[in-house]
Amino acid sequence: MENNDYLAFIDLLQESAQMFNVGIAAYCLMPNHYHLLIQTPDANLSRFMRHLDGVYTQRFNRSHKHDGQLFRGRYKSILIDEDRYLLELVRYIHRNPLKGALEDALGRYPWTSHKGYISNAKKWDWLHKKFILAMFSKNRSESMKRYRKFVSQESPEEISMVFESVRLPPILGSDRFIKWVKKHFFNDKQNSEIPESKSLAPSIEEIKTAICKFYSINEEDLLISKRGSANVPRNIAIYLARRLRGDNLDAIAKAFNIRAYSSVSSVVNRTRILLSKGWKINKMSFWFLIVPITSLVNLLKNYHKLT
Template identity: 25%
Template sequence: MGRNRRIWNPDAYEHVVMRGNNRQPIFQDESDIDAFIRVLAYAHEKYPFTILAYCLMTNHYHLLIRSPEVPLGKLMALINKRYSDYAKKKYHYSGYFYESRYYAGKAITHKSILAVSRYIHRNPINTLNPMVAEMKEYPHSSYRFYADSSCPPYEFLDLSYMPTILPRPYSKCIAGYLMYCEEPDPPELERIGVK
């Protein structure tokens, strides 16, 4: 039986998750993270896209991404192929680099966009053994840029949108967004399914 055809909506954000084959590491050191960011920058030059949140873990990554100009599948094929080519060459790896095709779940409402971004940013502290004490300490996530209130270091990263869609009682500012992410169970948190 064939795989279901993905439906592209150029206006929708999607929660993309990509895992290493057999859950093996896809990022083994800092240079791999840098290479992946370079791949994103290269892909952005070819097919402009927007990321609201990302988190690069050892054996998988999360993106909250919108691809308005080309179908998401075309963009992800470019990103995943370029990075796997880099990693396979560096680590003399043969065979399947990724577990399967990427997971993508649409985040269309403000509630679902917020919930997905919160889920992505909490990944390093929601593991069995938290990787850091606070989300802002994790170096491979967009959360640190929100926490520092810094200008986005990458053209594809938009830090201005999330605060504008916060529900009450949160202030529509970066501090309000940080509070939303850091609270154990925000009142507006919508359940999301993650593969």
């Protein structure tokens, strides 16, 4: 990588941020990867990243007379709780070159946004930093002073372990934040704008608990199967495990003590047919496992209104 390659990426980053209404709060360009901390008010992360990587690849290949892919695999993303982890992530990103031995003192590596946080120069106005600095102080000079002190200290081991893990968590925040995300965005769980969105789905145990509470039964009742009679609670739980979680048939079979995965497929198909013939489920029904338990009764009634 040459200096012009880094400069070209930063130029494209600014251009793309304006085009897609994305706030770039922090960045770090390493020789073989990059880190971004961004805000997407229009929920267009995938489109922004596709444009950024795609256009940069075209420009890089044209400049170096190469062809083919430049970035390997899909990007990894984490949804961050701003109240608890935002500042930690800014520090982690800006200290990344120091940790990677690309600089011997913080701020000497030129391809991060760190200098933008300690500068009043207008060339950094495109950086979405005011909100971050305001978390330190409402006074601009004081906020920069506190930022300097904060970033000069090493990231806590807990933070480093999270971001250096092979498997990154899709959401990083308090339990309250994670529940809020599930409540507001689970309906878009299969949306391409949420790459790790399956994590928003309820667990098998949560599905079982919800079904048992609604029908006033024990979990053991969900494992009962009798010829000639339908175990409606069990069938709904199986259908939801498949519909909401996308679990494979073998996993669902084990969870409900069913010998053959083909039996799970039959249950799912029968339930789907019943829904198409009259069991109406409105949009909100699929949120029932991520809202308070007290809301379950009203939401589950949607399964039986027309039966």
